[in-house]
Amino acid sequence: MFNYQVQQKSYKIGTYEIGGDPKKTPTALAGTIFYLGQKKIFIDEKKGKIDKIHAETLIKKQEELADKTGLTPLLDVVMSFENSIEPILEFVFTVSNTPVLVDAPYWEVKEPLIKYLIETGLDKKVVYNTITSSSFNEEFELLAQTELENFVLLPIESQYWTTQARMDVTDKLIQKALSYDFKKHNFLIDTCVIDYTSLGIAMNTIEQVKNKYGYPAGTAGQNLADAWKNLSIKYGDIKKHVKIAASTITLAAGADFVFYGPIQLAEIIFPCVGLVKAAHSQLLFDKGKIAPPNHPVFKIG
Amino acid sequence: MFDYTIEQKSYQIGKYKIGGDPREAPTAAIGTIFYFKQKNIFKDEAKGEIFKDFAEKLIKDQEELADKTGLIPGLDVILSYDTCIKNILDFVIDATDVPIILDAPTVDIKFKALEYVKEMGVQEKIIYNSITPESDDEEFKALSESKIKTFVLLGMESSKWTTQARMDVINELIEKAKGANLATNNFIIDTAVLDITSLGLAMNAMIEVKKKYGYPVGSGAHNAVDTWRNLKAKFGNIKKYASIVANTITLGAGADFLLYGPVQHANLIYPNIAFIKAAHSQLLFDEGRMALPTHPVFKIG
Numbered sequence: 001m002f003n004y005q006v007q008q009k010s011y012k013i014g015t016y017e018i019g020g021d022p023k024k025t026p027t028a029l030a031g032t033i034f035y036l037g038q039k040k041i042f043i044d045e046k047k048g049k050i051d052k053i054h055a056e057t058l059i060k061k062q063e064e065l066a067d068k069t070g071l072t073p074l075l076d077v078v079m080s081f082e083n084s085i086e087p088i089l090e091f092v093f094t095v096s097n098t099p100v101l102v103d104a105p106y107w108e109v110k111e112p113l114i115k116y117l118i119e120t121g122l123d124k125k126v127v128y129n130t131i132t133s134s135s136f137n138e139e140f141e142l143l144a145q146t147e148l149e150n151f152v153l154l155p156i157e158s159q160y161w162t163t164q165a166r167m168d169v170t171d172k173l174i175q176k177a178l179s180y181d182f183k184k185h186n187f188l189i190d191t192c193v194i195d196y197t198s199l200g201i202a203m204n205t206i207e208q209v210k211n212k213y214g215y216p217a218g219t220a221g222q223n224l225a226d227a228w229k230n231l232s233i234k235y236g237d238i239k240k241h242v243k244i245a246a247s248t249i250t251l252a253a254g255a256d257f258v259f260y261g262p263i264q265l266a267e268i269i270f271p272c273v274g275l276v277k278a279a280h281s282q283l284l285f286d287k288g289k290i291a292p293p294n295h296p297v298f299k300i301g
Numbered sequence: 302m303f304d305y306t307i308e309q310k311s312y313q314i315g316k317y318k319i320g321g322d323p324r325e326a327p328t329a330a331i332g333t334i335f336y337f338k339q340k341n342i343f344k345d346e347a348k349g350e351i352f353k354d355f356a357e358k359l360i361k362d363q364e365e366l367a368d369k370t371g372l373i374p375g376l377d378v379i380l381s382y383d384t385c386i387k388n389i390l391d392f393v394i395d396a397t398d399v400p401i402i403l404d405a406p407t408v409d410i411k412f413k414a415l416e417y418v419k420e421m422g423v424q425e426k427i428i429y430n431s432i433t434p435e436s437d438d439e440e441f442k443a444l445s446e447s448k449i450k451t452f453v454l455l456g457m458e459s460s461k462w463t464t465q466a467r468m469d470v471i472n473e474l475i476e477k478a479k480g481a482n483l484a485t486n487n488f489i490i491d492t493a494v495l496d497i498t499s500l501g502l503a504m505n506a507m508i509e510v511k512k513k514y515g516y517p518v519g520s521g522a523h524n525a526v527d528t529w530r531n532l533k534a535k536f537g538n539i540k541k542y543a544s545i546v547a548n549t550i551t552l553g554a555g556a557d558f559l560l561y562g563p564v565q566h567a568n569l570i571y572p573n574i575a576f577i578k579a580a581h582s583q584l585l586f587d588e589g590r591m592a593l594p595t596h597p598v599f600k601i602g
Contacts, residue, residue, distance in 0.1 A: 001505050001554070068535060162586045197598065199580035200324075203553070204302050204587075224576065229602055234369060235572040241545055245573045248546045249580075252504070252553020253302065271536040272546040275525065279500035279550075285463045286505075297498065301530055 001283060002254050006214040011150055011186045013099040013127060016072045018188065019216030022254040023283045026296060027273055028218075030074035030101060031062050031263030034088055038262070048084030056095045062266040063098060069274035070299040076101045076129060076259060082112045089122060101129040101152065107139065114142050123147040130154040130190060131177055133169055140180045149184035153177060155205075156192055163204040166191065170209060188257060189217045195227040199246060203253035210254050220259035221246035244268055251276045274300040302584065303555055309515045312451055312487045314400040315426050317373045319451075319489065320517030323555040324584045327597060328574055329519075331375035331402060332363050332564030335389055339563070349385025353392060360397050363567040367399075370575035371600040377402040377430065377560055383413045390414070394423055402430045402453065402560075408440060415447040424449045424484070431455040431491060432478055434470055441481035450485040454478060456506060457493045464505040467492065471510060489558065494520045496528040500547060504554035511555050519558035522547040527562075541566070545573050552577045575601045 002022045010019035018028045033055065034041065034048075041058075043049040059075065066073035075098050079085045085104075092100055102117065104110045117123035123146040130152040131139070143151070155170040170189060178185055191205040192198065199221055206217040222243035225231065231239060247260045247269060260269045278297035284290055291297050303323045311320035319329045334356065335342065335349075342359075344350040360376065367374035378393055378401050380386050393401055403418065405411045418427055429444060431453040444452070456471035471490060479486055490510045492503040500522055507518040526532065526543045533540070548561045548570060561570045579598035585591055592598050 001508060161583060163584065164587065196576045196579045196601075197583040199577070200583035203580070204584055207302060224580075228576065231572075234601070236568065238569060238572060241542060241569055241573060242576060244542050245545050245549045246576070249549055249553055249577050252550055267537065268539050268542050271532070271539055272543055275497055275529070275543055275546060276500075276550050278497045279504070279525065282462065282498040282501035283464065283505055286465065300535070301497070 008214045019256045026071045028072040028074050028257040030076040030259045032076040033263045035078045036080045046081045048087035058263045059096050065266050065270035069270045070296040073098045078103045085116050101127040103129045144180045150186040152188045154190045166201050166205045187215050189215050191219045193219045193221050193223045196224045206253040216256035218255040218257035221250045222261040307515045320557045324581050327372045329373035329375050329558040331377050331560050333377040334564045336379045337381045347382045349388030357396050359564045366567050366571040370571045371597040374399040380405040383410045386414050402428045404430045415443050419447050445482045448484045451487040453489045453491050455491045467506045489517045492520050494522045494524045497525045500525045507554040517557035519556040521560035522551050523562040
C-alpha cells in the first residue's frame with residue numbers, strides 16, 4: 001500500500017503541513033463550521049452574528065482533539081451570505097490558529113469574499129475552497145490577483161462514472177489552474193463524493209492523483225450519508241456511523257485530508273482516524289523507518 | 302484499486318460463496334456467537350445449555366440484514382468447553398444454513414468438535430478456525446480425517462512486525478497445510494489483527510495474499526479496538542464507532558471476510574460494509590461491467 005512513483009507534495013499552512021506519504025504524514029481533518037442552518041451557532045445568520053462562546057467551544061474542542069491524536073485540524077468556514085464574511089472571518093482569526101478553508105457557495109458570495117481577503121491580507125493565510133469544474137474564468141482571474149497559495153480543486157464529473165472520466169476532468173482542471181498566474185500552485189484535490197457509488201470512483205482517483213501528480217488528495221466521503229435515500233427507514237438511526245465510516249474508508253486510498261462534515265463530529269472522527277493512521281504507520285517498518293514522535297501512533301494509546 | 306494478476310478464488314459453502322473480486326463479490330460478515338461469558342445467552346455455559354429463542358433471534362436478525370444488504374452472513378461459533386459442543390452445534394446446525402466457523406480456544410476442544418462434525422456429517426457447512434503456526438501434526442491429521450473442506454489460516458507473526466515477516470509466516474503456513482492431505486485445500490487467510498499497529502500490516506498482507514495466491518482474505522480487525530488501552534479514558538465512549546472503522550477500513554485492502562465481533566453488532570456493521578461495497582462496485586464500470594442484481598449496490602438504496 002501507498003507506494004507512489006512520484007514524490008508526494010506537502011504544503012506548510014500556518015504551523016501545520018498537509019500532504020505527503022500516508023504512512024508518515026498525519027491526515028488533515030476539516031470540520032465544517034457556520035454551515036447553512038447550523039444549529040445553536042447563529043444569532044443572525046445573514047449578518048454573521050454568532051454565539052461566540054458556542055463557536056469557540058467547537059473550535060477549541062477540535063484543537064484539543066488534534067493535540068491528543070497528533071492529527072492536523074482544519075476549519076472549513078462556510079460563509080453563506082455576503083454580509084456574514086467579515087464578522088465570521090474576524091471571529092475565526094481572533095480565536096484560532098487552525099488553518100482556515102474559506103468556503104462560499106456561489107459566485108455572488110465568492111467574489112466579495114475574495115475581495116475581502118485581498119483587502120485584509122488574509123489571502124496569505126487561507127486555503128481557497130474550491131475551484132470547481134464549473135468555475136468561470138472570472139473566478140480564476142480574480143484569484144490570480146490575490147496572494148493565495150493553496151487551493152482545493154473539485155473535479156466534478158457526473159456523466160460517465162468511471163475512474164478515467166474522473167481523471168480526465170481532474171487533469172483538465174489542474175491544467176487550467178496551472179495556466180493562471182497564482183502566487184503558488186499548491187493544489188489539494190478533492191476527488192468529489194456525491195453519493196455511495198461516487199465514493200468508489202473518488203477513492204480510486206485519490207490513488208491515481210497521488211500516483212500521477214503527488215498532490216495531496218482527499219474528499220468528503222460523508223456526503224453520501226445525506227444522499228442515501230431510505231437509510232434510516234431501512235437500517236435505523238445509523239447516519240452518524242455511516243458518516244464516520246465513509247470518511248475513514250478514504251484513508252485506505254491514501255487520503256491526505258478528510259472533510260468530515262459538521263465540526264461537532266470531531267470527538268468521534270479524530271480518534272477513529274488516529275487509529276487508522278497509527279495502523280498504517282507500521283508500514284514504515286517495511287522500509288526500516290519509524291513514524292516521527294508527534295505521529296498519532298505515539299499519541300493515541 | 303483491486304487489480305490482481307491472478308484469478309481470485311471463491312468457495313461455495315452451502316448456498317453462499319466467499320471470496321473473489323472485491324468489486325464484485327459481496328463480503329462475508331461473520332458475527333461471533335456463544336463467546337465466553339456472552340450475556341443473556343447461556344443457561345449453563347459449560348454444558349452448552351442456552352436460551353434458544355434469544356440465540357435464534359440473534360442469528361435470524363443477522364440473516365435478515367444479510368438479505369437486506371446482499372452481504373454474506375457467517376457465524377463464528379465459539380465452543381469454550383468440550384461439554385458444550387454437542388448442544389451448541391446441534392442447535393446451530395438446526396437453526397441456520399449460514400456458514401459456520403468452528404472456533405475453540407484449546408486443541409482438546411478442537412479435536413472433540415472435529416469428531417462431532419464428522420459424526421454429524423455436516424462438513425459442507427463448516428469452516429475450521431483456525432490453523433496457526435502452532436498447529437502440529439496431530440491437528441493436521443485430525444483435520445485431514447474430519448473431511449472438512451474449508452480452513453482459516455491465521456498468519457500470526459509477532460517478532461519482526463513487517464509485511465515481509467507476516468508474508469513469510471503465511472507462505473509457510475500455506476505450504477504446510479497443502480502438505481497435510483486435507484479434503485480440499487480451500488484456504489481462507491486471516492492476516493491477524495492483534496492490536497492497532499498490526500492492523501496496518503494485516504491490510505498490506507491482504508493485498509499481497511490476494512496478489513500472490515488469490516485466496517480469500519480478511520481478519521478480526523475489531524481486536525485493534527479491544528486492545529486499545531486508554532481508549533475510553535482518552536476519548537470517551539466511542540468504541541462502537543472505532544470498531545466499525547477498524548472493520549470497514551480492511552475493505553479498502555480488499556477483505557473478503559470480516560470477523561466483525563459480537564453478532565449483536567450486525568445492525569451497525571452490515572449497512573456500513575454494504576455501502577462501501579456499493580461504492581467499490583462502481584469500479585466495475587471502469588471495465589465496462591456491472592455488479593450482479595443481488596449485489597449490495599442494488600439492495601441498500
